[in-house]
Amino acid sequence: MDLESFSLSNVDLLQQLATLEWIHNGDPAMLEKITAARVGYELYERVSGHREIEALKTQTILAIAKYIKDHPKASKEELTTEIVNQIKNFAQKVEKM
Structure with missing residues (x-):
């Protein structure tokens, strides 16, 4: 047991x-x-919908962290573009809730 x-x-x-x-x-x-x-x-x-929003937030942070890990030599502009895209994606998912 x-x-x-x-x-x-x-x-x-x-x-x-x-x-x-x-x-x-x-x-x-x-x-x-x-x-x-x-x-x-x-x-x-x-x-x-608090739990769902928190889950989406965590997914967004993990996606950004994965991009940074997978692209260690990315320029500041590339990082900014990826972060902005991830945040837009997060916002769209929240709006659909």
């Missing part, structure tokens, strides 16, 4: 502590608050 599968994120740990509080003391208030916060955050992430 992999003990890593039992590992909890900070938010999951808080949720489990609130559940234990509820089980032992019969007071669901903390559990309700943490659950409401998690649901609210998840709805925000889904509606805002």
